[in-house]
Amino acid sequence: MSLLNPVLLPPTVKAYLSQGERFIKWDDETTIASPVILRVDPKGYYLYWTYQSKEMELLDITSIRDTRFGKFAKMPKSQKLREVFNMNIPDNFLLKTLTVVSGPDMVDLTFHNFVSYKENVGKDWAEDVLALAKHPLTANASRSTFLDKILVKLKMQLNPEGKIPVKNFFQMFPADRKRVEAAxxxxxxxxxKNDAINPEDFPESVYKSFLMSLCPRPEIDEIFTSYPGDLEGDPCSSLWPAATPRPNPI
Known part of the structure; x- marks a missing residue:
């Protein structure tokens, strides 16, 4: 955003974040250090990491409160982990460490700790991931963006066969299981519950139809079917409204 272009543009995910980087994720409580590939999805909704077993964990970017690297990052207290990372030479460790702090508020925090295989990688990740988390449009996005986040999450959490487990729909919309089944x-x-859906069979158009069946809005449908023209028969357009310029109040 600038004086010449006073429009706040959505956050941009740098290519290296979506391509991913190899890290070791460690936890002091379990004393486990596991190789992972850390990534940010291309739309900047989630920070996620994939284990060698193909198991994946993800973190909503909006839940990230801070990122730390170097001497400000967490240091392992477990003797086992300290030996794994050769903490006898701490300067080498500090050049590779990264801590991502997340939580629903600034009190209930979780620390996700990573160590890169190359030096100074954590610094770039800390700065660019925090820039995504602190972008004004990240937490103040449009309704269509939040609906799109659900679709992206469903397509990220695939089973070993590369399909979307139906149980994920029930977890995503837990209020009324019968309504989800009907949709x-x-x-x-x-x-x-044990079925799965091919991601190719669940494009955005089908997702919109699913939402319309899950959350019917008959009063909106009536508006779109009561008037002739381009809008007739397209109630789904109310879910992804086109941006219309607002009149200048001045």
Whole structure:
């Protein structure tokens, strides 16, 4: 945003963040150090890491409160981990460490600790991930963006066969399981708890239809079907409204 262009642009994810980097994730409580690949999804919604077993954990960017590197990052207290990272030479460790702090507020915090294989990688990650988390549009996004985040998360959490487990839909929308099942059936998708959906069978258009069946808005449907023209028969457009310029009040 500038004086010449006073429009706040959405955050941009740098290429190296989406391509990923090899780290070792460690935890003082379990004294486990595991190789992972750390990434940010291309839209900047989630920071996630994948283990060698293909198991994945993700962190909503909006939950990140701080990122730290170098002497400000967490240091392992466990003797076992200190030996793994050769803490007899701490300067070498400090050049590779990264800590991501997340939580619902500034009190209930969780520390996610990583060590890179190369020096000074943690510094770049700390700065650019925090820039995404602190961007004004990250926490104040439009309704369509939050709906898109759900779709991205569903397509990220795949089973070993590369499909979307139906149980993830029930976890994502836990209020009324029968309504979720009815919405899946309306889209001609499997609805069994142990079923899975091919991501290719769940594009954005099907996702919109699923949402319309899950959260019907008959009063909006009536508006779009009561007037002829381009809007007729397209109630889904209310979910992803086109941006319209607002009149200048001055």
């Amino acid at each position: 899946l059936s309306a889209c001609h998708l499997p609805k069994g």
